[in-house]
Amino acid sequence: MAGRSHQGAARRENLLLVVLGLTYIGVFAFCDALTRDAQGMPALWPVNAIAAAGLLHFGRARRFAFLAICVVTQLVGHALAGDPWGLVAIYTGLDTTEAVLLAAVASRATRGRARIRSVREALLVIGTAAPVSAAMAAIGATLTDLMLGRDFGTVFVGWLFCCVLGMAIALPATLVLLDDHPWTHNPRPAPWVRVGIYALVMAATLVAFAQAEGWMAFVVFPAATLAAFRLGPKGAAWSAVIVAALAMPLFALGATTMGETATWAAVDRIRLGQVFITMMFLTTLALALSLYRQHRLRDLVLRRNRHLAAARERAQAANRAKSEFLATMSHELRTPLNSVLGFASVIDETEDLSAEGRRRMALIAAAGRSLVTLVDDVLEFARLEAGRFELTPQAANPLVVVRETAGIVAAAAAEKGLELRVSASGDEDARFQIDPNRLRQIVLNLLNNAVKFTSQGSVRVAAEIAEEPGGHIFRLEVRDSGIGMSPAEMDRIFERFSQADSSIRRRFGGTGLGLAISKSLVELMGGQIGVESAPGEGATFRVSVPLGAPETADQRPPMAAPAAATGTGRVLVVDDHPMNRELCKLLLEMEGYEVAMAEDGDDAVRMAGERDFDVILMDIRMPRMDGLTATRAIRALDGRRGRTPIIAVTAEALPEQVARFREAGMIDHIPKPIAQTELYDKINRWIEH
Structure with a gap:
């Protein structure tokens, strides 16, 4: 599979080598044949920039092959044009050197990535490449002056204009077109949309320049801007190629002029056309790259928001898991502590213990209270840390x-x-x-x-x-x-x-x-x-x-009278834990209450429907039917039995848990381990209510 993928990539690279080689030959032939001035200097010369972009794009083997195509094209083209061999050597040597140097500085400007993804990178590529073209122009003008006797100033200005303007268009445009980046962040336009936009650019170019006087040149800008806006940097690059391919032959052949340029020489009109295309391309390319950056930043923000949402969901899930763990831990620790402290208290009050026995029983009670304090501290801090605590x-x-x-x-x-x-x-x-x-x-x-x-x-x-x-x-x-x-x-x-x-x-x-x-x-x-x-x-x-x-x-509300410790009434104790039922029964009977016991919610609903109780003490976590479900079922009973006060007696003590108890129909809450005074006070309060 990997071998087939490698072969496919190699075929694509070979096809691109052929296409780029033919492009180089075609552009060279057009510029050399149609844009030469009286001294044989082309007025339009983007071929060095095309060569530099190819050298940046290809690997070592294809790079040398492409460079060979460029050198052979230079030698053959200048020879066919009848240039002296000295001039052929100067042109070929300097053009080849310029292409290599342009590739080197562009690679440095793009940090070896051979691509343009921002306005800054585009300006760096053009800004670092322009001095190379200027230096080659100076060297070329000096050599032709020394070897062929041509005027240094004329050659330098002509060489500089043709190379710098050609490079400013061709180098960034070719780098953008060779980049396989998708560019567009919105859904890619359909093929017919792309064809329609490029057709509009062609039509605008023909309307602007296919006439003796090119007064309509401004209509090209909206069409090229639309291409940049909808198709991205590649749309701007292809628009520049289309405009250059249609307009430059017209300028070279004298079929169109701009403003008062009818009397200008062909080379000056061509340079003016290059300036126009350069400004149009750089403007639309900057627009496209800015939009690309904006879309990329938007996508980055959306991606980060998704990551943050996922992280928030994970944090919330972890917080829920922590809350469930704390609730479970509280329940599992408080339930046995309820028996430890409760029976220690009962034994201390009812049994005839020696002084040493009472001391040891006090140690048991103190150790149990220490454990309760530790559990309370952990739960309290968890509530404070989660911001769920209210005064x-x-x-x-x-x-x-x-x-x-x-x-x-x-x-x-x-x-x-x-x-x-x-x-x-x-x-x-x-x-x-x-x-x-x-x-x-x-x-x-x-x-x-x-x-x-x-x-x-x-x-x-x-x-x-x-x-x-x-x-x-x-x-x-x-x-x-x-x-x-x-x-x-x-x-x-x-x-x-x-x-x-x-x-x-x-x-x-x-x-x-x-x-x-x-x-x-x-x-x-x-x-x-x-x-x-x-x-x-x-x-x-x-x-x-x-x-x-x-x-x-x-402002002070009247003080409520404390509930009388009547010690009379019928109490139903609902708990699945035998020790808790026994402890509650002992504590209540010590105060004179009549006690009935149920092992779970099913028994509690059945007994509450058969007998009248003054108070029901309801555990929460029980098999078959839990305390909340049992409470709702009892509240659905007819008459007085459906209004029996139900107090939650449970190891679940977090505020959100107590709120759920009240929503289910419970009127109060006693946390485990049970404090005797709180148990008696709350039962008496609701019996007298």
């Missing part, structure tokens, strides 16, 4: 939040023998629109860190509410006497999954997410967080959060 403002006082949070940490500090001192400055009765839960999380992270990294000494907390011109501001300072940090460690302390170094992580544990979460929450509140520390000298964390204006008394 829930409500009326609260940040100083009260700090005191309550310090009370949570006080036992851990006392156990390590640390002094925990809290000072507050400001009105503790004032209430501001803040998210107290997230503020509590920030303070708890800072206090837990301070206690964790301090083995002796104290942890001091200073909080204040200050009034400033832009509104009130909350400031918090947590200072400890712990191990401290170096400047390099402080640079990393707020990064995700980062602690000061790996040895600290091994020694103290943790995910390294607490401070990263705190920083994100503070910034979400519009505040700032920072740290000052030195090794062995403890650390001081400072937080500032804008509060706005405090609420007035008439």
Whole structure:
């Protein structure tokens, strides 16, 4: 297969060699026979540019063959014209040298690609080739002056004009025509469209020049522009070839003139025609190349947009996969933790344990709570990183939040023998629109860190509410006497999954997410967080959060009375996990509730349709029928049973998951591991509702 492809390419190259060789011979014959002036100097000489383009295009073997065709054509043509052998040698030698040099400079201008794809490349090719033609003209004029006695100035001007103008048209045009690039970015015009456009160029050329006075030359420009616009750079190149092929013989034979040139010599009219064709070609070529560049940039943008869309889709798919993984991880970790913490609590409350047994049970509970904290940190940071986290403002006082949070940490500090001192400055009765839960999380992270990294000494907390011109501001300072940090460690302390170094992580544990979460929450509140520390000298964390204006008394909604802990009512527990069902049954019966249990959604729908329940505790992930489907089915029941309060009790705790529960018809949510007080409060609230 590869051999046949190579043979096909070789045949095409051979055919192109023949075509380009015949073109060179034909153009040479026309220019040498019809455009010579009185001294035998052709007025039109594009053959050197055609030879240079061929040398650039062909490989080594065909390059020498094509060069041989050019040299033989030169020798035979000048000999047949009757030129002296000295002049034949000068013309042939200099024309051949010029073709080789033009090929060399054009190759350098196009960086060895032998093509023109931009206006810049076209100008570089013409600009670097023109000095070569000028140099050959100077050498040729000098040699003919010395050897044949011809006037240097006349020969130089004639040689320069014929070569430079011919080169400016033929070299870029031939390079464009030899380039197999498709050029057009729109669907390629049909053959009849291309034929029609080139026919229009021919007609415009004949209308302009097939008359004694070529006053209609301007009509050629619109036709050539249309060719460049629809057919690209090749359309501009073929238009130049068509106009030159039709107009130049008319100029050479004196069949047409332009303006007041009727009395001009033929060579001057030919030069004027060359100038016209050169301007037309360069203008239309620049237009075509500019359009090509614009289309290429457009295609590049579209291609990049497609790549970006694909990358965005992959990122979204990865994000969905991450969310599914986090949801699964949360569920799979929280479910066994629910049993660990729940049964530890039940045993601690109901069994007669020794002091050592209670200590060990407390260790089990503490380890379970640590695992819950780790899971919560990972899920919390994932939500913050994905931008799916929203604050829930409500009326609260940040100083009260700090005191309550310090009370949570006080036992851990006392156990390590640390002094925990809290000072507050400001009105503790004032209430501001803040998210107290997230503020509590920030303070708890800072206090837990301070206690964790301090083995002796104290942890001091200073909080204040200050009034400033832009509104009130909350400031918090947590200072400890712990191990401290170096400047390099402080640079990393707020990064995700980062602690000061790996040895600290091994020694103290943790995910390294607490401070990263705190920083994100503070910034979400519009505040700032920072740290000052030195090794062995403890650390001081400072937080500032804008509060706005405090609420007035008439803005505060009335406080709802807490639900009474009735401990009465019928509760249906729906869970596929036997340990979870047993734990719920124990916790509820300890408070005096009547409990029924269902293993999955099918059982739950059947039992809810047969009996009246005050509350249904519904798991989500279950076989046969999941909790969401079961909830919708229960909501479709007639009468009071279809309105039974259904509370989601599940390890799925992400906000978007809770939103789905409510959409299905659930009225509340209790996350696993189950907190006893939350369980009782929510059941009582909805029984009394």
